[in-house]
Amino acid sequence: MALLAAAAAARRFSRSLRRFSSYAASGGEEAGGVPAGVVEPESPVRAPPDEQFAAWVARLRPGFTAGDLAEAISSERDPDLALALFRWAALRPGFRHAPASYLAALTAASSGRRPAAAENLVYDVLAGACGPDLRLFNACLRFCCARRRLFPLAFDMFNKMRSLPASAACRPDVETYTLLLTSVVRRVRRPPASMVYLHAVRSLSRQMKASGVVPDTFLLNLIIKAYARCLEVDDALKVFREMPLYGCEANEFTYGYIVKAMFQKGRTDKGMVYFREAREKGFVPTGGVYMTAVSALALEWRFEESRNVLIDMLDCKRKPDMITYRTLMEEMCRAGRAEDAFELLEELKERKRGPLDQRMYSELLDGLHWISQPHQDRVSPCDKRSDD
Template identity: 35%
Template sequence: MLALLRNHLQHCYFNKTPIYSVFCLTLSHTHVSTSTTVQSHSDSACSSNSATALFGFLGKEPRNAMFCRHSWVALYSSRTYRGPISRSLRRRISKRAKAAAKPVLDEALFRRTVSQLPPRFTHEELHNVIALQDDPLVCLEIFNWASQQHRFRHNVLTYHITIKKLGAAKMYKEMDDVVNQVLAVPSVASEALYNTMIYYFTEARKLIRAVNIYNQMRSSRKLDCRPSIRTYNILFAALLSRGKNSYVNHVYMETVRCLFKQMVDDGVEPDIFCLNSMIKGYVLSLHVNDALRIFHQMGTAYNCQPNSYSYDYLIHGLCAQGRTRNARELCDRMKNSGFVPSSKSYSSLVNSLALEGEVDEAVKFLWEMAENQRIADFITYRTVLDEISRQKRIGDALRMLEEFQEKNLVDGHMYQKLLYELKDTSRSPNIRS
């Protein structure tokens, strides 16, 4: 059988005949024979070593053969990928796979939906039909079908609902085509429609496209198409969610700062969400003093009172810069205003106090967290216990850990992890037992 298959492979290779499917699979610990048809002539089952022997007479692998982890696979293909696949190639393969998996229009559903429209339907009737339809492909087909109807022109209603449906389905390419139709007719637009475009473009991470639409809003002659506070909030949220480190946040914060200045210059009054976005952006980009400036101007310049998020962002930012005293003062002011700090704010304070050697104050805030039903993480407990071990004795840290468990502040898994860390720390020569 092997000789027959060898002759057949040699015949296919030298006569440029494609091999449609040959699979020689090797499983770990067991060799499972899998028979497959080779151009309907012969059946074969072999291990990976047998596959190597079969292809050895060629001097190289056939161009439609490749070894995938534990298996030789020969497929109908005109190229072979050798070595690790590059990122660009992976993207192309993924793009082709997505194109192959593209959903198909349900013609029957489309015809049933169109039949619900009267002969001379209005914009409101078309809007309602598209709004009730769950299939985005059918929605797009109805929209295109309506565009071809005699004496019918789309308006804000039909454009808006179609863009919403396509954006929610993440059909961004099709949505972009509809957006281009809207931008080609400036008279058919509204502030809500522009905001929807900006929102879904930010969801698609097409920030340049979103900013271009924002610029078109600013230059619009229609006053009801100018950017509103919602427009700016959408852009701020999108830009501030891009950063993964302080440098990236610093780059995007410059854009946010320019947008904020344009907003104030255009007479748009910022709300609490907008001001908190500015505070958050400055904190993430390590400009805590600028964040404090916005915070102190909230009541006087912008007629807006801070909420719990305003305090939380600042407490975390101050602790990150080692300004623990200012963070404690702000925390006291927050509690006097009737707000309860978040788990992140408490954890930042506890860690900062412990690292500065104020263990008693750190433990005090830990108990306060428990009273306010805020949960500390593993790092926070470990930081406090490590500092207790360093300043006092390992026995004090163990007793504190037992107390944490008795009051259900740590579960069994976290208790075991902390206990292991303490035992490991006790072996250090700098720790007193």
């Protein structure tokens, strides 16, 4: 009974100490940035039963190490009980948490949907509450990169890793750069707003090369994807040509990013070169790459190539959308090839497992009938080949 009472008192003192520390550190605000006096919604964290907690305390032999504690936390399925054990151990005289126990507690908090507790652990690690450890730092980065508001904290952790001496063996590795670049590339959409994030991609790429980290195919694809989304085709091709130097081979995603950026940039001839190269290697592009190629070729009135890409797309079980069909067939009508457009429509309808349902067929047929009628100011047929 004395052991049970002492354990309960230690947990109550730990909660009070953490609540007071978070209040004082925020200058009169509760943890999470909520002003004092504002009632927060009830936390999902619950206090574990005293019987279960006392059983775990009794199971840990006197003089237990941080490794024993980490093993106990990892084997406990209840995240609240695991975190209670972690906080109780911190109050033991002469005990100091090691990276293994912090990693186990962070894993329990993040997988158990206790983000507030996990965030407090990340701040403790950043403040130097335990020794440096590469696995622990990468786990903190993974938690921060998965949450938008903790994105700056991820770079604080990255800068801490870079500032450590080489003897600590905690410099950023491939996993570190992959986590950061994945989080950054997720925010890269269209220029010019995405140019801010593209600067971060360039900076991380330079630091990776300077530190001697050898990237893998996935990491290089992330860099190519960022350049391609911002239509920086030359930079994407530069990374593409450097892949053999690192022992990496381009895959269907690599070619897909480059081909799509080429067509969006207006460099149709070069885009078709890389598209054919990918198909010769047996890579099947995504539906978005196929649709971009069909539309770009149709807008330049290269109808035979556009039609061949469309048929290849259907053969590879990729389904175009309505805009792709309309772009190709309506451009054929504008070029004075209305009969070819109607023949293509009927051919697509008669294909086995046809890609056109009745609704799409009716809408396309009505659009072709309307656009093939004589109108004023019609553009005369001309060759709109690419300048590449």
